[in-house]
Amino acid sequence: MTTRTEQETRRGAPVRGAMPTTGPKTRRRPGVPQQSKPIPRPRPAADAPMPEARPARPAVNRQPSRRRQHAPFVLLVLALLCGGLVSLLLLNTVLAQDSITATTLREEIATARLQNEQVAQEIQKLTQPGALSEGAERQGLGRDWKDVNPLRGAADDADRVGQER
Numbered sequence: 001m002t003t004r005t006e007q008e009t010r011r012g013a014p015v016r017g018a019m020p021t022t023g024p025k026t027r028r029r030p031g032v033p034q035q036s037k038p039i040p041r042p043r044p045a046a047d048a049p050m051p052e053a054r055p056a057r058p059a060v061n062r063q064p065s066r067r068r069q070h071a072p073f074v075l076l077v078l079a080l081l082c083g084g085l086v087s088l089l090l091l092n093t094v095l096a097q098d099s100i101t102a103t104t105l106r107e108e109i110a111t112a113r114l115q116n117e118q119v120a121q122e123i124q125k126l127t128q129p130g131a132l133s134e135g136a137e138r139q140g141l142g143r144d145w146k147d148v149n150p151l152r153g154a155a156d157d158a159d160r161v162g163q164e165r
Helices: 006-011 066-126 129-138 154-163
Strands: none
Touching: 066 129
């Protein structure tokens, strides 16, 4: 039994002791029809008359324009940039509206606190003893110095409690 060396495999050299084959180097797959070579078109003979309407132009090997190849990509990039710009503008507008709303609310809260402080001060002024006596006099309730009720002492109450038992 003989084996191929790595170098022989790369070169396509035959196995030692094998008979050289003379045939196609490529193997065909079974069941696949063989493709025939294309048939070349016949060229017009040089002595055949040419139509005289137009002079013959040399064949130019045209390559597609690079602008045409890059146009869809450029349009895609421009569309993405414009979309990003519009979304940033909308986001900025929404944030600005929220900022304006927050500022307005802060101002309203500050005004409400100031009003609460003013009301608290007014209540404190009205509950002072001088303001209470002036209000009572306006309502016709004056000081009654003639009928002063003296305070009773604790001893009077103690006697009364003892008698009721």
